[in-house]
Amino acid sequence: MREEKALFIIFGGTGDLAQRKLYPALFNLYRRGHIQKSFAVIGTARRPWTDEHYREVVADSIRGSVDADFYTEAMVENFADHFYYQSHNVNDTEHYMILKKLAQQLDDEYEIGGNRVFYLAMSPRFFGTIAEHLKTQKLVTDHGYNRVVVEKPFGRDLATATELNQSIEKYFPADSIFRIDHYLGKAMIQNITAIRFGNSIFRNLWNNRYIDNIQITLSESLGVEERAGYYETAGALRDMVQNHILQIVSLLTMNAPVSFNDQDLRQEKISALKSLKVYTPDEVAHNFVRGQYGPGEGVHAYRDEDNIADDSAIETFVAGKLEVENMNFAGVPVYIRTGKRLATKATRIDVIFKKMPTNIFPGVALTNNVLSIDVDPNEEITLYINDKDYDTGFKMKQLPLAYRNQNRDCPEAYEKLLHDLLRGDATNFTHWEEVKYSWQFVDAIRSAWDMETPAFPNYESGSMGPQAADELLARDGKQWFFDPTKTN
């Protein structure tokens, strides 16, 4: 097992993301041996914590989220000993000097060799000032790598994203900035390239000659919960479509990369996103549906949730029909939908193949072949084929050929992404050009929507969104393949 050496400086070390995702992910890398002796973590935030308290917080976050079968208490304690806390206001220049000293001391003590990961687990409004201070106060080293990790949201439109990007790129080279989209760390999302480019049957069929349409569903059963403040400024379009959904669209519709490395793969994803038709306001009205949840069984309407305006016009649901204007996908509609308080929690991709050009079986209805990729909560691939019923006579039925991943100890998204980061592999991080084309597409929808006040609420909690989301497909003679409101 190759040991990766790194000093992590986590800005926002007391925050939710750090505690729920980063510490357990780092621990999993530790117990699998990817990081061993030569690593240390400095957590920084304003709270005046001690190293001891910080280590307790880190240990508790692991006990609360990693399966107890996979570790011993001694492992947790040894791991937590690598953690140090530095109380620090990111706006305060003096603190960077103290941080620099501590970083140098830990680098020597743990023989890290100058590799630094600056993880900005805090509000993007601080990214520019942190990047500037890291550079001017010389926290970057000249004898190892210096990588900056940033979280979503990356801007709220193309203009703010560009500004944010420039504020970091002014101090760090483009290839040292790792933009996290944690969907790209999910096993089944990573599996898309394996399925598409590792199987000749799919390689040959993956185009507008054989695919009828593609459907992507990211549905949540929860409401806005404690994220009201952020959500009221974002909405489902910015929160889910600009990043996660468009990333999935790019993986499904890109051309084959020349080789499987970050540069070639991201180049094709950029082209796929560039191929998305940017809609006019009329086209937005025709191809996009927005919704906001009303009440349901035992739950409030969005507008009645804490810290939400009584007349909020924020969408908690989006459905849309995307057009990819490239040789392989022109004419294949890509239907997407995402929302809160829907019938189930699921991330799901359905690739619907065209029907047989003619049906030689009298009196038999043939169904479309469908490749379904369940991303969450199960990791499952199902290929639906038409199969002869095994009774006498000749009847056909739709047969699901399914594989479900049962491994309880598969690395979780953040663990995989952090491991890639340590190895300098940017394949599963979003390139700036991808961010740029995604915003360009989303901004056109947002600005069209902002011209009119929507009639909200327009869907019942526990449903699969407004009726208009079904009509979007029905008018093309299609329907959502995934329908959790129906019992099969």
Ligand code: NAP
């Ligand atoms: P959070 O819980 O509010 O944490 C924010 C952190 O920033 C805290 O550690 C806070 O600590 C620190 N902080 C705030 N102002 C500071 C200042 N002036 N100087 C130094 N430290 C300061 O937020 P979060 O949920 O962890 O999210 C962090 C980032 O990740 C955000 O960009 C968010 O959008 C993104 N993200 C989060 C999640 C998630 O699951 N939480 C998922 C996706 C993306 P003190 O109060 O002690 O200073």
